[in-house]
Amino acid sequence: MSEPIRVAVTGAAGQIAYSLLYSIARGEVFGPTQPVVMTLLDIAPMMGVLNGVVMELMDCALPLLSNVIPTDDPEVAFANVDAAILVGAMPRREGMERKDLLKANVKIFMVQGKALDKVAKKNVKVLVVGNPANTNALITKKFAPSIPKENFTAMTRLDQNRAQAQIAARCAVPCNSVRNVIIWGNHSSTQFPDVRHAVVSKDGKDLPVYDAVKDDAWLKGDFITTVQKRGAAVIAARKLSSAMSAAKGIVDHMKDWWAGTKEGEYVSMGVISDGNTYGVGKDLIFSFPCKVAADHSYQVVGGLDIDTFSREKLDITAKELTEERDDAYAFLEVDSNL
Numbered sequence: 207m208s209e210p211i212r213v214a215v216t217g218a219a220g221q222i223a224y225s226l227l228y229s230i231a232r233g234e235v236f237g238p239t240q241p242v243v244m245t246l247l248d249i250a251p252m253m254g255v256l257n258g259v260v261m262e263l264m265d266c267a268l269p270l271l272s273n274v275i276p277t278d279d280p281e282v283a284f285a286n287v288d289a290a291i292l293v294g295a296m297p298r299r300e301g302m303e304r305k306d307l308l309k310a311n312v313k314i315f316m317v318q319g320k321a322l323d324k325v326a327k328k329n330v331k332v333l334v335v336g337n338p339a340n341t342n343a344l345i346t347k348k349f350a351p352s353i354p355k356e357n358f359t360a361m362t363r364l365d366q367n368r369a370q371a372q373i374a375a376r377c378a379v380p381c382n383s384v385r386n387v388i389i390w391g392n393h394s395s396t397q398f399p400d401v402r403h404a405v406v407s408k409d410g411k412d413l414p415v416y417d418a419v420k421d422d423a424w425l426k427g428d429f430i431t432t433v434q435k436r437g438a439a440v441i442a443a444r445k446l447s448s449a450m451s452a453a454k455g456i457v458d459h460m461k462d463w464w465a466g467t468k469e470g471e472y473v474s475m476g477v478i479s480d481g482n483t484y485g486v487g488k489d490l491i492f493s494f495p496c497k498v499a500a501d502h503s504y505q506v507v508g509g510l511d512i513d514t515f516s517r518e519k520l521d522i523t524a525k526e527l528t529e530e531r532d533d534a535y536a537f538l539e540v541d542s543n544l
């Protein structure tokens with residue numbers, strides 16, 4: 207058996223973590239032969255609850271789980287970690303947009319960025335889930351300048367899964383028969399779920415989604431708004447935000463980042479923009495289609511045709527991210543030139 211890797215999860219006493227930790231501990235994310243030491247961070251008042259979670263993880267008797275370390279100190283949680291999944295943050299309630307959480311949550315990511323910078327491995331892979339996820343990922347990166355900027359990502363995989371599932375249901379095929387759906391931009395109601403480059407496998411043939419669905423009005427209308435507003439719909443129904451599906455999105459994102467994407471497929475991840483890709487300004491964590499190699503390096507898929515409809519949608523979500531970034535920098539008094 208190989209040496210254990212160290213994986214930190216924040217917000218470990220919360221509802222997403224409760225669905226997530228078992229999957230990590232049983233090898234669904236980092237592989238079926240990879241032992242893990244899990245460090246679990248939450249705030250001091252939650253240590254009692256967190257100890258209960260630790261007891262349960264132990265009681266699962268999982269052979270890949272080498273050790274579990276609960277803590278309320280980010281520097282303990284992130285010491286020498288190979289991967290950090292930053293979930294801990296306030297969730298939104300009915301009637302809020304995710305960006306309404308900015309002031310409540312962004313300081314958490316400043317503190318955790320500084321701690322990662324100080325104690326994590328320099329090749330740590332950071333996935334930010336706590337909302338507003340893209341801007342929180344940008345802030346985490348900003349305060350961890352010794353770690354490569356490509357190592358900070360935000361989760362839009364739940365949105366991709368939602369889009370894939372909507373198309374699969376329409377075409378009456380399993381979800382894994384739908385490939386290369388793209389989520390562009392922000393994990394917010396301005397995101398653009400784009401199926402113009404996606405394909406559906408049906409009856410042994412690959413068809414473009416537009417040919418398989420045969421309902422352009424739905425694809426350009428209700429399909430997009432359903433995906434954009436799915437988080438709010440779950441909150442309205444459950445009075446709590448998505449947790450099981452969020453945990454599955456985390457598993458999918460981290461697994462593909464760790465092991466690589468399948469041949470001919472790409473996945474959506476919020477990654478740092480360089481200012482030269484698809485007309486998106488620089489210094490934003492923007493969701494792009496990405497291909498990941500077996501050595502964990504990833505590349506944004508280039509050269510996809512962007513029509514007028516898509517251009518408009520990309521610009522709307524980029525504008526929102528620029529405003530969120532400027533608000534976060536002003537609030538934290540960050541020098542945007544650094």
Ligand SMILES: NC(=O)C1=CN([C@@H]2O[C@H](COP(=O)(O)OP(=O)(O)OC[C@H]3O[C@@H](n4cnc5c(N)ncnc54)[C@H](O)[C@@H]3O)[C@@H](O)[C@H]2O)C=CC1
Pocket residue numbers: 216217218219220221222223247248249252293294295296297298314334335336337339361362364365393447448449452455
């Ligand atoms: N990017 C995405 O697709 C999704 C993001 N989310 C977001 O994930 C976040 C967590 O959601 P839930 O687990 O449902 O919330 P929750 O309220 O059940 O759990 C959050 C946990 O984070 C902890 N926490 C708060 N401040 C912390 C800090 N400074 N350090 C460590 N832990 C801290 C809390 O004590 C709590 O245990 C929310 O911001 C939510 O909006 C939720 C679903 C999908």
Ligand SMILES: O=C([O-])CC(=O)C(=O)O
Pocket residue numbers: 297298304337364436437438440441447448
């Ligand atoms: O909607 C929310 O606030 C939680 C979330 O990010 C999602 O479900 O996509």
